[in-house]
Amino acid sequence: xxxxxxxxxxxxxxxxxxxxxxxNYSSSVSVYLFWYVQYPNQGLQLLLKYLSGSTLVKGINGxxxxxxxxxxxxxxxxPSVHISDTAEYFCAVRFTGGxxxxxxxxxxxxxxxx
Amino acid sequence: EPEVTQTPSHQVTQMGxxxxxxxxxxxxxxxxxWYRQILxxxxxxxxxxxNNEISEKSEIFDDQFSVERPDGSNFTLKIRSTKLEDSAxxxxxxxxxLGGVEQFFGPGTRLTVL
Numbered sequence: 045x046x047x048x049x050x051x052x053x054x055x056x057x058x059x060x061x062x063x064x065x066x067x068n069y070s071s072s073v074s075v076y077l078f079w080y081v082q083y084p085n086q087g088l089q090l091l092l093k094y095l096s097g098s099t100l101v102k103g104i105n106g107x108x109x110x111x112x113x114x115x116x117x118x119x120x121x122x123p124s125v126h127i128s129d130t131a132e133y134f135c136a137v138r139f140t141g142g143x144x145x146x147x148x149x150x151x152x153x154x155x156x157x158x
Numbered sequence: 159e160p161e162v163t164q165t166p167s168h169q170v171t172q173m174g175x176x177x178x179x180x181x182x183x184x185x186x187x188x189x190x191x192w193y194r195q196i197l198x199x200x201x202x203x204x205x206x207x208x209n210n211e212i213s214e215k216s217e218i219f220d221d222q223f224s225v226e227r228p229d230g231s232n233f234t235l236k237i238r239s240t241k242l243e244d245s246a247x248x249x250x251x252x253x254x255x256l257g258g259v260e261q262f263f264g265p266g267t268r269l270t271v272l
Contacts, residue, residue: 076259087249087265088201095259134201143214144189144253146261148201 046071046139050149057125058157065120065152067135076138077118078146079109083131091133094118105129130156160184162264164250170270171240179235179267181250190233191251191261192225194218201249207233240271 047070057063069075077094092103099111109120118135135149163182171177183190192204206213207225224236233252237244247268251261 078260080263088263090260090263093260136201138259143206144258144261145191145203145206145214146193146201147203150200 046073046137046147048135048137048147048149050135050152052152053150054153054155056155056157059127060124062123063121063125063129063154065133065135065154067118067120067149069116069118069135069137071116071137071139074140076140077109077111078136078138079103079107079118079120080134080136080148081105081131082134082151088134091120125154125156127156127158129154162250162252162262164248164264164267166267167265168268168270170272173242173271174239177237177240177269179237179248179250179269181233181235181264182231183233183250183252184254184262185231186254187252187258187262188255189213189253189258190225190227192235193249193251193263194246195249195266196243196246204235204248237269240269242271245269245271 049068079091080088081091082088091107092101094101094111102108107122111118132151132153134151136146165180190207193201195201203216205215205219222238226234247266249266250264253261
């Protein structure tokens with residue numbers, strides 16, 4: 045079955061520290077991969093996407109993610125976080141042959157502390 | 159920059175009442191979606207819509223739900239007889255066409271069923 049897993053429900057981190065939010069998926073077909081951010085009481089904003097090509101993709105707000113096909117992972121990283129990065133982060137996958145819908149992970153709450 | 163809009167931002171209704179959630183997708187987009195997010199949970203796919211018919215629907219999208227594109231701009235989600243468990247944030251999204259990948263999300267409508 046096709047699924048998306050975000051193992052960390054919450055990640056606390058101090059400001060200016062690096063962070064990695066993990067995302068794994070289960071699929072036998074090719075995929076498109078996305079990370080969305082949701083600030084409190086707001087909608088979903090696209091951070092970055094992997095469609096093809098270079099496995100390291102850069103997004104907005106200094107975030108980047110690396111697609112690892114053998115590990116079926118798409119972890120999100122930022123070298124130095126800011127208080128304003130406090131939000132919920134969702135990994136989403138579009139499985140080819142599965143229509144155009146996105147399958148979301150359960151989300152990771154990133155809490156940046158001073 | 160074009161964006162997906164949704165109205166109302168917050169809807170409160172009594173159990174058993176009908177509600178209609180409205181979305182205006184980006185004007186040249188052809189493929190539309192509804193997702194929902196129950197408080198504290200992940201975003202879940204409800205239905206996709208193309209060429210004036212449903213392309214795909216999830217098991218959540220039962221007979222109580224319907225979608226419609228009543229004119230050239232609006233895309234609506236109707237819940238015929240709301241239940242307490244329908245309380246959630248409902249997101250509309252759109253893509254340009256079948257070849258499009260990135261889904262553009264609206265800000266969401268928070269539905270509260272009392």
